[in-house]
Amino acid sequence: xxxxxxxxxxxxxVPLPIENIDTDQIIPARFLKATERVGFGDNLxxxxxxxxxxxxxxxxxxxxxxxxxKILIGGKNFGSGSSREHAAWAIYDYxxxxxxxxFFADIFKNNCLNIGVLPVQVSPEFAEALFTAxxxxxxxxxxxxxPEQTITLLSTGAQEKFDISPYKKENMMNGFDDIDYxxxxxxxxxxxxxxxxx
Amino acid sequence: MSKTLFxxxxxxxxxxxxxxxxxxxxxxxxxxxxxxxPVAFLGLKTRGIKVLYPERTFATADHNTPTINQxxxxxxxxxxxxxxxxxxxSNEYGISHWGLGHQKNGIVHVVGPENGITQxxxxxxxxxxxxxxxxxxxxxxxxIGTSEVEMVLSTQCIMQPKPKKMRITxxxxxxxxxxxxxxxxxxxxxxxxxxxxxxxxxxxxxxxxNMSMEGRMTVCNLSIEMGARGGMIAPDETTxxxxxxxxxxxxxxxxxxxxxxYRTLYTDADAVFDKEYTYDGSTIEPxxxxxxxxxxxxxxxxxxxxxxxxEGGVATYEKSLGYMGFSEGDQxxxxxxxxxxxxxxxxxxxxxxxAFASIVKGRHKADNVTAWLVPGSHVVEAQIREEGILxxxxxxxxxLRQPGCSACLAMNDDKVPAGKxxxxxxxxxxxxxxxxxxxxxxxxxxxxxxxxxxxxxxDPRTLIEELV
Ligand code: SF4
Numbered sequence: 038x039x040x041x042x043x044x045x046x047x048x049x050x051v052p053l054p055i056e057n058i059d060t061d062q063i064i065p066a067r068f069l070k071a072t073e074r075v076g077f078g079d080n081l082x083x084x085x086x087x088x089x090x091x092x093x094x095x096x097x098x099x100x101x102x103x104x105x106x107k108i109l110i111g112g113k114n115f116g117s118g119s120s121r122e123h124a125a126w127a128i129y130d131y132x133x134x135x136x137x138x139x140f141f142a143d144i145f146k147n148n149c150l151n152i153g154v155l156p157v158q159v160s161p162e163f164a165e166a167l168f169t170a171x172x173x174x175x176x177x178x179x180x181x182x183x184p185e186q187t188i189t190l191l192s193t194g195a196q197e198k199f200d201i202s203p204y205k206k207e208n209m210m211n212g213f214d215d216i217d218y219x220x221x222x223x224x225x226x227x228x229x230x231x232x233x234x235x
Numbered sequence: 236m237s238k239t240l241f242x243x244x245x246x247x248x249x250x251x252x253x254x255x256x257x258x259x260x261x262x263x264x265x266x267x268x269x270x271x272x273p274v275a276f277l278g279l280k281t282r283g284i285k286v287l288y289p290e291r292t293f294a295t296a297d298h299n300t301p302t303i304n305q306x307x308x309x310x311x312x313x314x315x316x317x318x319x320x321x322x323x324x325s326n327e328y329g330i331s332h333w334g335l336g337h338q339k340n341g342i343v344h345v346v347g348p349e350n351g352i353t354q355x356x357x358x359x360x361x362x363x364x365x366x367x368x369x370x371x372x373x374x375x376x377x378x379i380g381t382s383e384v385e386m387v388l389s390t391q392c393i394m395q396p397k398p399k400k401m402r403i404t405x406x407x408x409x410x411x412x413x414x415x416x417x418x419x420x421x422x423x424x425x426x427x428x429x430x431x432x433x434x435x436x437x438x439x440x441x442x443x444x445n446m447s448m449e450g451r452m453t454v455c456n457l458s459i460e461m462g463a464r465g466g467m468i469a470p471d472e473t474t475x476x477x478x479x480x481x482x483x484x485x486x487x488x489x490x491x492x493x494x495x496x497y498r499t500l501y502t503d504a505d506a507v508f509d510k511e512y513t514y515d516g517s518t519i520e521p522x523x524x525x526x527x528x529x530x531x532x533x534x535x536x537x538x539x540x541x542x543x544x545x546e547g548g549v550a551t552y553e554k555s556l557g558y559m560g561f562s563e564g565d566q567x568x569x570x571x572x573x574x575x576x577x578x579x580x581x582x583x584x585x586x587x588x589x590a591f592a593s594i595v596k597g598r599h600k601a602d603n604v605t606a607w608l609v610p611g612s613h614v615v616e617a618q619i620r621e622e623g624i625l626x627x628x629x630x631x632x633x634x635l636r637q638p639g640c641s642a643c644l645a646m647n648d649d650k651v652p653a654g655k656x657x658x659x660x661x662x663x664x665x666x667x668x669x670x671x672x673x674x675x676x677x678x679x680x681x682x683x684x685x686x687x688x689x690x691x692x693x694d695p696r697t698l699i700e701e702l703v
Contacts, residue, residue, distance in 0.1 A: 056551040057428055057528050061665040066644040070299065070313035072273035072320045084667045089653070112551065114429040117462065117528070118665060119644075120364040121271065122380035143432055143464055144364060147395070148380035202396065204256025214382065219390040220284070222251065222259065226390055229250045229261055230288065234489065 040153025042212040046134055046181040047191070049106035051098055052171045058111050059118035060145060064127045066119075077123055078130030099131075103175045110167050111138045116145025125149045135181050137188065139164040150205050151214060157181060157188055163197045166190065183210060237503035239400050240469050241435050244375045244500065248358045250392060257394040263357035265292040265387045266343045267330070269299055269321040270646070271362030275385035276324040286388045289329040293352055294321055296334050297342045298363075299646045302609050302636035305335050314647065328388075341612020341638040344368040344580035348452065349614050351481025355470040355497040360387060365580050365662060367458040370467035371451035372474055373500045375435070377465040398464050399509040401434040402502075405442040407516035412696040414590065415450035416582055416660065416679035418442060419457040420522035420532040422514065427546055428530040432462030434510065437502060442516040443468050448477040449586040456581045457662055460529040469501040521695055523567050524664050524677040527555040531664075535682060535694050539565045558666055559674050560654070567676075567692050574657035575606045575687040576669070577680055578636075579643035582660035583611030585618045587680040592627045594684035594698050600632035601690030607649055608633055609641040631688070645670045658686040 068080040085097050093100040109128065115138035116124060125148040128136060136154060139161040149156045159167070170177045170190055180189045183206060189196040201209075208214065219226070238246070250259040267275075272294070279286070286292065299314045309315040318335060325332035333339040339346055344365055347353045353369045359376035360366060362384045369376035383393050403422060423430075436458050443451060451468050458466030468474075475497060478484050485493040520534030533539070539556070541563045542549045556562060561570075577583070577591050588610065600606055608628065610616040616638055619625050625635060642649040643661040645668065651657045653672025660683050664675035676692065685693040 054548075054550075055554065056547050059528070059663075059665045061644075061663065061668050065667055065671070066298075066646045069270050069646065070311075070317055072317055073277060074274045084671050089671060112548070114432070114462070117428055118364065118663060120362060120366075120378035120380055122274075122362075122382060125380070140429060140432070142429070142462060143398075144378055144380065148382065151380060151382035202256050204253055215394045216278070216282070216382070216386050216389060219259070219386055219392055219394070223287075223390060226250055226259075226261065226287075226392055230391060233261065233263065234485070234493070 040212055043134065043153065043155055043183050043209045045183065046107060047178055048108050049176060050108035050110050050137070050167070050171050050179050051104045051106055052110045052168050053098060054112050054168045056112040057114045057117055060116060060121050060124040061118055063116070063124040064121065069121060069123050074126055076130070077127035078132065081127040081131045107132060107134045108179055108181065109133045109136045110164065110171065111136060113138065113140045113161070115141050117142040120144045122148045122152065125152050125154050129154050137164065137167065150209070153209065153212070155181065155183065155209060157199045159188060159197050159199060163195070166195055237506040239502045239506045239508065240373060240437055240467060240500055241375065241400055242506070244356050244358065244373070245397060257396045259392050259394055260358060262360050262387050262391055262393060263291065264352055264359040266347055266352070266359070266361035266366070267292060267294045267321070267384065268343050268361070268363065269296050269317040271381050272324065272384055273317060273320045274381050275388055276320070278385040279388055284389045286328040286330065288391050291391060292330045292388065293347070294325045294330050294332040295340055295343050295346050296321055298640045298644065300335050300639040301647050302639045302641045302649055305637045309335070338613050341614065342580045342583060342640055344456065345583060345611030345615065348372065348448070349481070349612060351478060351484035354478060354484065354493070355474055356500050360393065364459045365456050367463070367465040368452050368456040368580055370455035370458065370465050371448060372478065373467055373470035373497070375465065375467065378459065398435040399433055401431055401436045401463070401510040401512070402508045403436055403438050404440040404511070404513045405438070405516045406440040407442065409442060409516050409519065412521050412681055412699050413519050414679040414681060415446055415453040417519055417522045418516065419454045420524065420529065420677065421519045423457060423461045423530050424522070424532040425514070426461045426512070426530070428460060428528045429462040431458070434463050436463045436466035438466055438468050439502070444471065447586060448473060449584045452584065453581055457529070460662060470497045521679060521682050523682055523692065525559060525561055525567060527558055527664055527666050529662065529664060529677060531555065532677065533567065535567055535692070537567070539563055539567070568694060570692045571656060572604060572658050572686040572691055573655040574651050575604055575683050576609070576642045576657055576659040576661060577683050578607065578609030578611065578641050579661035580611060581662040582680050583609060583615065585615050587660060588615070588619050588624050589622070590680040591684045592624045594681055594695060595631040595633065595688055596627045598631055598688040600687055603690045604687050606633050606687050607636060607642055609636045610638050612638050642669050644668065645673070658683050658692065
């Protein structure tokens with residue numbers, strides 16, 4: 038599915054300094070019943086965000102108007118658990134374009150890259166600095182520069198480089214996905230398959 | 236050059252290496268289910284492309300199916316809709332489909348091996364993280380997202396960088412009442428839920444060599460719970476005997492060729508891993524988890540550790556214990572249990588029901604416990620009947636449900652109520668995994684059985700010894 042190109046993102050951020058945020062928290066299984074990719078943002082962090090009677094939980098950060106933005110900063114080991122791409126869809130659909138953490142679970146990270154959410158892995162120290170800065174000043178802006186592969190806390194100028202494979206980087210900057218690529222090499226795949234048993 | 240088992244299988248499936256990018260990897264077998272496939276099919280339709288090799292994809296309905304009255308129409312309209320979508324998509328693209336009620340229906344990771352779809356040395360993917368289960372056969376098997384499901388449907392390939400390699404060796408004799416589940420929970424408790432992220436694991440050592448295929452599947456299944464992409468075990472006689480003669484296994488001359496290939500699948504003596512861990516199997520106890528991730532496990536006789544002895548942030552640890560209603564220093568034995576769930580792709584196979592029955596035999600279900608016993612497939616269900624296990628269960632006050640994922644992810648009606656404690660043989664104890672507010676204690680079928688008949692967390696060894 039096509040997504041918006043990603044180059045430079047400058048935004049405030051929402052801090053969620055909890056470790057091991059798993060995909061069942063990001064989107065609980067009972068909200069995976071759709072057959073189309075619509076409306077998953079409504080159920081992002083459903084059980085942290087809403088009480089059983091669907092009233093908002095006041096103490097959860099997404100219900101606190103002070104914090105907003107296109108960047109979500111999560112604790113270590115973000116996105117562990119299930120392979121549900123719905124977790125990445127919910128994050129995208131809610132309006133986030135970038136998740137920052139000191140460590141990501143594999144499948145989640147991959148899913149993000151496939152749908153246009155940029156996972157930015159920073160050092161634990163830098164993650165701490167971001168949490169402190171945003172908690173201290175919710176209006177603090179962060180710049181994610183994909184071409185330069187840098188993340189910058191604009192108020193202090195603190196900056197770190199982040200990793201991304203050149204291939205994925207180009208995809209993100211152009212809004213391409215892997216299926217476009219694979220389609221383009223189909224004859225090579227078919228030739229390869231002809232030598233393998235079923 | 237010396238290669239690991241993983242290298243041998245991976246390298247054989249690389250169609251193309253992209254400079255500064257991932258490998259294009261050919262996928263031999265693709266399993267799909269109703270929850271993570273509909274949007275992928277929608278993608279195919281939008282792009283106007285076909286399924287390239289429908290004979291390499293297999294569909295089964297499991298995540299979202301009821302586990303009672305499967306002959307009736309599915310009551311939840313959204314679930315019914317997903318099941319219908321799986322069926323119509325499979326029909327439209329010529330994919331074999333084992334829907335609700337089909338005799339081959341069951342949990343995707345149970346039916347794959349049962350029917351010989353899972354074979355050594357193959358690449359297997361599914362839109363479900365516990366696809367790692369199939370690694371028990373020496374296959375490279377891992378979970379993928381829906382975008383990748385679409386890639387496999389349309390080109391039979393995915394694009395991933397080659398992961399790093401880890402070997403986990405466990406030698407020694409396992410103690411009484413210690414099952415493959417305990418070995419896996421023990422390893423995860425040592426490595427934490429992210430300790431193997433970025434790695435593909437090979438399990439080695441006599442503990443795994445001595446395991447049945449069912450046991451190996453339990454271990455490989457849980458690889459993802461320490462963050463690993465997958466886990467695998469080199470095929471041996473046990474593997475070959477299991478695979479031979481199953482419906483989709485190679486036959487005749489093709490089998491001879493396949494078997495010769497299977498026998499090349501082992502790690503060369505001087506091959507190098509990026510990381511190695513070694514444990515002594517004789518020190519492992521029956522395990523149980525006390526927190527909200529599978530790494531928070533301890534030997535059943537132990538006490539919940541203090542925050543200072545645990546890796547990670549104190550706030551996260553306290554949040555987790557708060558959710559569970561437990562305190563640092565608590566003893567697990569004696570804690571009240573409200574629900575017992577035996578099932579899932581982790582422990583929903585025949586051996587698991589045999590183990591459960593071995594303890595409940597001659598005893599009775601505790602009154603305070605609601606027990607959900609859910610076979611992983613119809614084949615398992617039939618075995619339970621044939622082996623007389625059903626009679627043992629019935630006599631002890633238990634009933635058997637119909638196959639499906641059930642309370643493993645609580646997408647259907649099998650939800651543990653808020654605040655209640657469930658001893659579960661499944662794989663995840665995340666907040667709300669088994670229902671909003673539900674509290675999960677992961678354990679083996681033996682520990683589940685001990686809880687089911689006593690109504691509290693109980694060391695199964697005490698019940699086994701009584702029998703001796
Ligand atoms: S039983 Fe649980 S883990 Fe296994 S396939 Fe079903 S939902 Fe996934």
